[in-house]
Amino acid sequence: MDTAVEATDLVKRYGDTTAVAGLSFRAPRGAVTALLGPNGAGKTSTVEICEGFRRADSGRVRVLGLDPAADAAELKPRVGVMLQTGGAPTGARAGEWLRLMASFHAHPIPARVLLDRLGLASASGTPLRRLSGGQQQRLSLAAAVIGRPELVFLDEPTAGLDPQARMATWELVDELRAAGVGVVLTTHHMEEAERLADHVVIIDHGRVVADGAAGELTDSAQELRFYADPELDTASLLAALPPASDVTTHPSGRRTQYVIVTNAPGGLGPEFVATVTTWCAANGILPEELRVQRRTLEDVFLELTGRELRD
Amino acid sequence: MTDPGNPSPRHATMFSPAPGAAPLWRMILAQSAMELRVLLRNGEQLLLTMVIPVLLLVGFSVTTLVDLGSGAPVDYLTPGVLALAVMSTAFTGQAISTGFERRYGVLKRLGASPLSRFGLLAAKTLAVLAIQALQATVICTVAFTLGWSPTAGVGGVGYALALVLLATAAFSSLALLMAGTLRAEATLAAANLVYVVLLGLGGVVFPVERFPEFLWPVLEALPITALASGLRAVLTEGAAPPPLPLLVLALWTVAGAALASRLFRWE
Numbered sequence: 001m002d003t004a005v006e007a008t009d010l011v012k013r014y015g016d017t018t019a020v021a022g023l024s025f026r027a028p029r030g031a032v033t034a035l036l037g038p039n040g041a042g043k044t045s046t047v048e049i050c051e052g053f054r055r056a057d058s059g060r061v062r063v064l065g066l067d068p069a070a071d072a073a074e075l076k077p078r079v080g081v082m083l084q085t086g087g088a089p090t091g092a093r094a095g096e097w098l099r100l101m102a103s104f105h106a107h108p109i110p111a112r113v114l115l116d117r118l119g120l121a122s123a124s125g126t127p128l129r130r131l132s133g134g135q136q137q138r139l140s141l142a143a144a145v146i147g148r149p150e151l152v153f154l155d156e157p158t159a160g161l162d163p164q165a166r167m168a169t170w171e172l173v174d175e176l177r178a179a180g181v182g183v184v185l186t187t188h189h190m191e192e193a194e195r196l197a198d199h200v201v202i203i204d205h206g207r208v209v210a211d212g213a214a215g216e217l218t219d220s221a222q223e224l225r226f227y228a229d230p231e232l233d234t235a236s237l238l239a240a241l242p243p244a245s246d247v248t249t250h251p252s253g254r255r256t257q258y259v260i261v262t263n264a265p266g267g268l269g270p271e272f273v274a275t276v277t278t279w280c281a282a283n284g285i286l287p288e289e290l291r292v293q294r295r296t297l298e299d300v301f302l303e304l305t306g307r308e309l310r311d
Numbered sequence: 312m313t314d315p316g317n318p319s320p321r322h323a324t325m326f327s328p329a330p331g332a333a334p335l336w337r338m339i340l341a342q343s344a345m346e347l348r349v350l351l352r353n354g355e356q357l358l359l360t361m362v363i364p365v366l367l368l369v370g371f372s373v374t375t376l377v378d379l380g381s382g383a384p385v386d387y388l389t390p391g392v393l394a395l396a397v398m399s400t401a402f403t404g405q406a407i408s409t410g411f412e413r414r415y416g417v418l419k420r421l422g423a424s425p426l427s428r429f430g431l432l433a434a435k436t437l438a439v440l441a442i443q444a445l446q447a448t449v450i451c452t453v454a455f456t457l458g459w460s461p462t463a464g465v466g467g468v469g470y471a472l473a474l475v476l477l478a479t480a481a482f483s484s485l486a487l488l489m490a491g492t493l494r495a496e497a498t499l500a501a502a503n504l505v506y507v508v509l510l511g512l513g514g515v516v517f518p519v520e521r522f523p524e525f526l527w528p529v530l531e532a533l534p535i536t537a538l539a540s541g542l543r544a545v546l547t548e549g550a551a552p553p554p555l556p557l558l559v560l561a562l563w564t565v566a567g568a569a570l571a572s573r574l575f576r577w578e
Contacts, residue, residue, distance in 0.1 A: 052423075053578075073425075076424065077330050077331050077332040078330040079423075081420075081423035083416060083419065083420055086415045086417070086419075087416045087417060087420030088417060089345070089349055089415070089417045090415060091349040092345060096345065096348070097345070100342065101424065103333060103337060103338065103341035104332065104333055104341070104425045105331060105333055106330075106331030106332060106333055107329040107330075109325050109326070147330060148327065148329040148330060149328060149330050150328040150330055175324060175326055179325075179326035179327045179328070180327065181326055181327075181328055
């Protein structure tokens, strides 16, 4: 049994709003699964159904083969949870609260070790209400993993973190994966999903719009980009290219970025690049910053949803 | 070094899964100790639970602002002030702290931990009882210094403990009912208001008999009045607890617990 989370046709409504609209996904054990989507896409509702905080109006969810609501007592020691906000009593001190969370588990990581690991050792005696937002986030992450769970849910684990703290969090997620811990995280950062996840589930309007290994979603198509003068004769360029190619233009300051994709046999190979540069040379054009690259998750996302991320 | 011929093995790190819940008693003790530390650090709570009862006891014992009958004022006041102390911790303090825990997601986060709801309630109750023991020690010490001379023997102390436990159950369920249904700010205001009103009306320092007679049945149905008069009977007169206060406290407990378990919202 190598499925950590299996959600089937989840629906969750709040009054007239449908937050989750028939959502299904599968998260493997011992791997990192990112639920990627804009704010309001239904990620937190989905995760909170998996955590047992909310009941779906319909659909079925199994976490480590168990029902998060009916089998809560059996599941809770095995699953770590990081909420998006809050969760600690404001009058408690960081270290004592983490020690409390450790004391709920049979084989916890020593609180001191985790505080060190997350750069919180000096904040150990600080009341929680005086911690910075980033420190609270890291403490909350520490509490999610301190019981040595098989699976952790991290809801927006790096929201509001500075770049160093974000990097530290990413490294910790890498370590969790290396140790065989399954991770399900939500994020609205493409970069984060791309950097961390083995498996990406793109969610919009409460539905899964794409689902696959991180590479699968982006490897399938490559594109060639370069910057040049805005006045390029794209019809002439297109005529020079093999059939089933396409050129799009993206104004960028005084220059324009040209993005070329192709479904021609042979794809975006050396010959294709040579065809483009030959055409440029023949027309006296210098293609600046020319590069051939995989599409990013952002490209995939925008193609699927047709708009910028909200937030 | 990794051998490219083999899939890389799982690294044994501190994160290697080893899940499991701690024994229930350990979870309860740990949570209870945390609740206790947070309560003792909170200055406003200490004012309510410690300073005000002691000030009332001293103030009304050494002055003659209120006519408390023929006996020494301290003999009348001590059971009332003990009752006030029990209410301040089990009801007022607990309602306010639980209301804010709910507001800040503390209850939600604990809900994801291996500590069960039963465990959380047990831990809160233990912390309340520990504070009450501290309050009773301080108040009785001050009362003895002021010349308090209770007639109760060992049996009377046992009756008093039973009354306090029953009242704690009643006040706690009312506290959770309030904290689990109102907004945190509303709970803060309402719990303090109830404290002041019941302090005035509940036979704590002002005898119920001083109020108009038609109000007596209402006042005697209040949990604070039931506890104060019950404690007065068993401590001052050395009697067994009269049935009315026991009945009143039991009814409040049943009603409060039934409503709280039905209406309490964890977030």
